[in-house]
Amino acid sequence: MKAARGLMMMGLLCFGLNGFSQTAKPITKSVMDNGKAVYLSRCLACHQVDGGGVPRLNAPLDGASAVIAADKAKLIRIVLKGYSDRVEIDGEYYSNNMAPHADLNNQQIADVLTYIRNSWSNKASAVTAAEVKALRAKLK
Template sequence: MKYVCCLTLILVFGSAFISRPSLEVHQQPAVKASMDRGKTIYLQRCMACHQVDGSGVPRLNPPLDGASTVKGNDKLKLVRIIIKGMTDRVEIDGEYYDNNMSANPDLTDTQIADVLTYIRNNWSNKASVVTAAEVKAARAKIK
């Protein structure tokens, strides 16, 4: 009898937690829209160097697919790279890349958030989205 009561309580009260959609589910359309906009920017601005599949070019342009820098938590670093570009030799995951990346200060906070969200969640990458508010805060630190 004691187990039946416990099971009933779990079913009644537990279902409220189980059936409640997560916040992420509510954001799905917004994330999809951001990814779509980010893909357009990627194809226009990034693909020539980083390739359509994010694989990069050995010793020249680093891969974005699977790169620890892309999937990591340092969004400020990613925003800085997009805004300021890169002129130094860079080491990513044990490999060195020598090609310069041009600066993109003309991109809006939303455009940067969209392209980073696309890159961080495309190919084999699965990372948190980047918001325009996060880009705005990062941009303020970069200046």
């Protein structure tokens, strides 16, 4: 009887943990390290080490509403296609052109986006290579 109750508790615990891992997938150190490496080599020059950007030239990534938004497709599109729309971003305009970075592979794009979504003051869910792959196919 005791053993049966123990088994039931374990079952409940596993169920609970599984449910949790599906809603908030933990972000591993290797994803953040890989994302940081891409950031340092491909994004740093414009967006700066603190994600602050350059006033009126390069948009900041730290605290940017689009960077932490639930809609990850916009971010993936920006990295694949570049960005020079000159639209208002959080009340400011930026005059530089961001070139496409479509030569990065799906994992590198996923990791750099997960990195910028979870660096400085940002905190948001991870971007997966599968999400990048799906959008890359659609944009072709």
